[in-house]
Amino acid sequence: MNNKLEKDSVLNRMKLEFLNKSENESFARVAVAAFVAPLDPTVEELTEIKTAVSEAVSNAIIHAYDDQKEGIVTLECTVDQERRLIISVIDNGVGIADITKAREPLYTTMPGEERSGMGFTVMESFMDKLEVDSTPGEGTRITMIKNLDMAYEF
């Protein structure tokens, strides 16, 4: 997938780093919502983006680092002239051994803990594109793209 953007087509970019604490899930989705606000997304787009970010960040917080172990989750967002939003959620945790399996609906590595296994399915359904890059022992990068509808011009 070609995520490299021409320098002059980038409208805005941001990068956040935070600890793998679950209270940062709401921080992350609210931050992304505030970042895309100048593009005037629809309520539907905004809800879908926030939900997808919440899924990706929750995954990093739940799975990437062993319990009790402190780790950093990185969130990167870019918007370009074509109103394309690219979100990356990156961790340096345990990684995913079988990405195909992890992306299957209802698959979870923690069935005893009421995990639905629907995180990736929700991300796929709410965003236009989802890519998962992961190396066991090194970490995971989730990249999601959403094409925002054209805003009405007055």
Add this chain to the structure above:
Amino acid sequence: MQIEFEMTDDILIANLDGELDHHTSAVIREEIDKTVDAFHSKHLVFNFEKVTFMDSSGIGVVMGRYNKITQLGGKLIITGCNEYIDRILDMAGIYTIATRLGSVAESIELIESEYNKEEADGDNE
């Protein structure tokens, strides 16, 4: 996220308010289980009317409570979802196991009619 409970006989109504995600779901799950146990509730109505955000963590909360309520022989009803919450619950097939209704009042009515009918049927035997 806040949760308020109402009780009508053995029906527990859980009124959720705010954002339901992985972080807030732990407390919500615990509060509901504790309340079901303390008041010997048999049926559970999830009222999502005031839920402003929910991700797939909500699926786990509903599924877990469904298992508990089913063991108690009761019924689980979901009400007040906006279209996004509905989409997420539907994606996971929640509506194949739980009933979705428009309001808390309808939910109570349905449970009472179904279970009172059963009791009445039982009396006839």
